[in-house]
Amino acid sequence: MQSTFKRGVHPAANKGLSDKKNIVFMPPPSVVYISTAQHIGKAAKPIVAKGDRVIEGQKIAEADGFISAPVFSSVTGTVKEIKTMNTPLAKAEHIIIERDETSEETFRLKPLGEKQRTRENILERIKECGIVGMGGAGFPTHVKLQPKDKVDTFIINAAECEPYITCDYRILLEYTEPFLRGALYMAKAVGLDKVYIGIEDNKTDAANFVSNVAASKGYNVEVKILKSKYPQGAEKQLIYAMTGRKVPTGALPSAVGAVVDNVHTALSVCLAVEDGQPLYKRIMTVSGGGITEPKNFWAAGGTQYGEILSFCGGAKEGGDEPVKFISGGPMMGIAVSDEEIASTKTTSCLLLLTEDEAFTGKPQPCINCGKCASACPMRLMPMYIDSFILNGDVGGAVKYGAKNCIECGCCAFSCPAKRPLVQSIRLAKKKAREAGL
């Protein structure tokens, strides 16, 4: 039997819109808006000024502290301005670069030769190239690969459990070898020589392809097929599904000897090690019922959402007009209304959802049916957290587990009364932090 985690939900995968689309290249826009806060931790410090000439791949902002990552220019051109702009959730300093269309110059670090690929060198290279977790959170990879505890399992998260998103799936099929080599470099960086890959059983073709390629190349890779369920790609749930180990509450995965990283991160590591290419562009998926032409493509970092949408033919008109514009997946992404927001290292997906797909109704009173509690992969009681925090009782909300929420959205997804439970739990987490609980 295929292993999986306990509880969770089964949203319609809807990957058919874009899973047959080959990865193409989106031409870089004439102006890019590169955020200095593309990762968790401190924002990077700009090291260029207005009027400077920069080339593609050049470092334009450097890491500020250990948990931070440098940022690179995605085009060759001139720095027009440095100003504060909106990101999906907040505001951050953006370096605005106007592209010089005549120049094809690109900057690369010196590739690491076979013999130079030692643990220290790989870690150093990952740090220099500004690689962060590209699944969505953006945790600096060089920090993640140096855990305090002893690690015995390195897992690549290829579950891609969010509906619609297909960029990791396409990477598995089209960039199989670079991806596998990147994963092995990362394993080496944590001191291991074996890679485990977790793939859901709705992508068995990719799983078989990857394990065949790995076998023919003699890579030490084990592909494990997991039963499709959301949120399989959540770190703690994936570790449980792959190894049966439970990450203690409040601890990092390395506490049970595991490190999990994303598919695209592994590809970026390979490009950084073998080609010396810093992380300034990525593969993303644009999908949903409201977009004219769903696609998977390489996009330069700092491309405004509006440009990305027009590359995909723009929003549909008439009956299938989109009602929701989401940066990220439908379960954990952020609804935005501003097309001027620019893509970052972690923008894996843009979705335009139609009235049929997205929920836009009003919440009804809770009937205490317990469907949220039976869907919660973290075994919390969202209905009580919701009612406690809405009545101002932070202690009660914490008692029923508010602080352990991974915000996967299973509760609100399965709620018959359509209550915004995740929003309530976020409020509870914030209030609990403020109250020091």
Place this chain on the structure above:
Amino acid sequence: MKDKLFVSASPHITQNNGGVRRIMIDVLVSLCPVIIAATFFFGYAVLINIAVAVAACIGFELLYDAGINHKFKKGCLKNASIKDGSAAVTGVILALNFPTFVKVEAWDFNFYDPRIHTPIVSDMIFSFDTLLLLILASLFAVVVVKMLFGGIGKNFVNPAAAGRVFVFIMVGLAAVQTVGLGLDASTGATWLEGKVTPNGSTLLNMLIGNTGSAAVGETCAIAILIGFVYLVIRKVIDFKLPLVIVGSAFVFAVLFDGLIKQHLPIGEILPNACAHVLSGGLLFGAVYMSTDYATSPNTDWGRAIYGVGTALIAMLIRVFGGYPEGMSFAILIMNIVTPLIDRYVYPRPFGYVKVKKEKKKKQDKEGAKV
């Protein structure tokens, strides 16, 4: 496109499960076999009772919601809370919790067969008393138990059980007699009042519903089972809770009635316990009333405590108490205990590490010092 976008917190998609109304419709569908069986054994009056109770429940909720919550403002009908269908469910369950005909000694507004000089319940043609009591019970169930406490999901006990108990205590249980119009055996008192040692044919009659019962809905065990299976398949209720209630009721019947009270010989203990399970409101209450979302715990262990407690109280009342039937009381009492159960029995998060007792004591001491 920009001015039409909708912004909200994640998740942006929800399960297309039809919402609260779909759940209520599922409950109504699952009640259909029970209604059909009740009508078959007790006649058309069942349908009249159901129609009146549903109309009363919907009417009272609509009046309360439109009048008190919305002050009869514009749109009060459009946003009415009855649309979720829970009032209709309360109405149907309430009517199924009633006998076909009730005679209230104090006023007696019933019509009897004119050829009979000493009117008794079994010769009743039409009963205004029943309808009056149903309307009173609906008022209590919907307005007092549900709406005053905040509407759907906030009722502190099961509205139908509360309505039934309220009315039956008010008019006195003795006045209630059920009369079957179907087959021979269905005329007469319930097994619980007589408690003759059951044999195979009484048990079979109980199973198919051809027996006297104090409430029309509880007569046919097979119909209730069909409804139970439907609810479980539609994932409306958790299949474990009714099984826990019925299972522990069986055990308590063996213990209390079979061994302690009647000292039955071994051969009769099991049929006696079976009769306990099959008669009265035990099955109906276990499937339709104790599983009410708002008033049952939300964890498996909590439900286990709740289920065993319900069965224990019901059997105590049946065997040692003053009433032949105790299921409604048992459900009401355990409904009130539910918040307490949910307070102490709740799941620990995934990956929860138990703090060792000594360590915890230390921590508490340190906390106290601070």
